[in-house]
Amino acid sequence: MAERPRVAVTGSSRRWSPSWWCTRLALWLVGAEAVRVSVRHPVPEHSVAALVIGGGDDISPEHYDGDLSMPVRTDPERDQLEMRWISHALATGMPMLGICRGAQLINVVLGGQLHQDLRALRRLTYNRPGLLPTKQVQLAPRSHMAKVCKRERLRVNSLHHQAVRSSGRGLKVVGRDLDQIVQGFESEDEPILGVQWHPEYLWYLPSQLRLFRWLATTARQQKSPAD
Numbered sequence: 001m002a003e004r005p006r007v008a009v010t011g012s013s014r015r016w017s018p019s020w021w022c023t024r025l026a027l028w029l030v031g032a033e034a035v036r037v038s039v040r041h042p043v044p045e046h047s048v049a050a051l052v053i054g055g056g057d058d059i060s061p062e063h064y065d066g067d068l069s070m071p072v073r074t075d076p077e078r079d080q081l082e083m084r085w086i087s088h089a090l091a092t093g094m095p096m097l098g099i100c101r102g103a104q105l106i107n108v109v110l111g112g113q114l115h116q117d118l119r120a121l122r123r124l125t126y127n128r129p130g131l132l133p134t135k136q137v138q139l140a141p142r143s144h145m146a147k148v149c150k151r152e153r154l155r156v157n158s159l160h161h162q163a164v165r166s167s168g169r170g171l172k173v174v175g176r177d178l179d180q181i182v183q184g185f186e187s188e189d190e191p192i193l194g195v196q197w198h199p200e201y202l203w204y205l206p207s208q209l210r211l212f213r214w215l216a217t218t219a220r221q222q223k224s225p226a227d
Contacts, residue, residue, distance in 0.1 A: 004033040005219035006047065010082050010102070011054035012075075013038035019054055022200040023099075026209060027052075032216035037085065039077045045088045050095040050219035053082055053102030055198055058162060064108045066116045083109055095191040095218040097211060100160050103185065103194030110168025115181070118163050124178035129159045131201045137183045143174035144186050145193055148214045149207040156183070156197035156208075163196055191218045 009023050024034040032050070037043045058072040060079050082102070086109045089096045098106040104114055115121065125135055133155035139146040146152050154175075164182040167173055175184025175195070183196040193211065202208040 002031070002220065004031055005049040005216055006035050007032045007050040007052060007215065007219065008037045008043055008045075008048040008085065009034045009052040009054060010037045010078075010085060012056050012078070013040040019056075019198070019200055022203065023052060023054065023212075026200050026203040026212045027216065029203065029209060030213040030216045032212070032219065037081070039081055045085065048094075049222060050215050051085060051089045051097070052215070053086060053096065053098045053105055054200075055100035055102060055159065057101065059101065059105055059108060059114070061116060064112070064114050066114065072116075079105070089192075090190065093190060093222070095215055095222065096193075097215045098192070098194035099200065100196055100198055101162075103196055104162060104164060106192065106194050107164050107168045107171060107185070110171060112164060112168030112171065113166040115163050115165045117161055118181060119161055121181060122179055125158075125181075131157050131159070131198070133157055133202055133205065135177055135197070137175050137177055137197070139184060140174040143172075145174045145184050145195075148193070149210050151207045154207055155205075156195075156199075157201060159198055160196060164194075 007027050011020050027034045057075045060074045135156050135158045137154040137156050139152045170188050171185045173182050173185050177183050185194045199208040199211050
């Protein structure tokens, strides 16, 4: 059996992190080894072959010219850690999957903007947070993400109140919900996918597990990391 590519998974430093364990399971199912990265779990960037930027608290608004007076729950140390990892992935061509907050942060690092609170924009989609796939997402027919998922219409979960407002450099929006809020993007030139939902909690759906399989497969195709 081929060696499992090591995939860095960023996230909360809290001892109990369901997202970490679900992401670890999803990556194991597609033949990869997850390596936890947080402010309490340092990992050398050169020791992994791919990257998942996970979900969590809001991104500090100063990173995208947001309203500093709005009440948000942020984690500045995590922001800095993940921005460093994203910059490393961009500089080295490391395959990268952004999940919810992670997708937003990739977009911000590339100069994009966010809706700081999109609840007022909801018309056709409920904004009730939940882990079950209750929300509809339409993918662009000829997009890479649609090819990866092997579907153009998805049912996904929703745990967010922020989203991409304008896309960053080299990013192309390829998924929207019924309210036309961005739900997925991909890079035009680099191995990057970003999704606004949480596929790690939907690993039992083939279309969602394929996102992690894409990451593992792309990592195998890249040059092996240095020891």
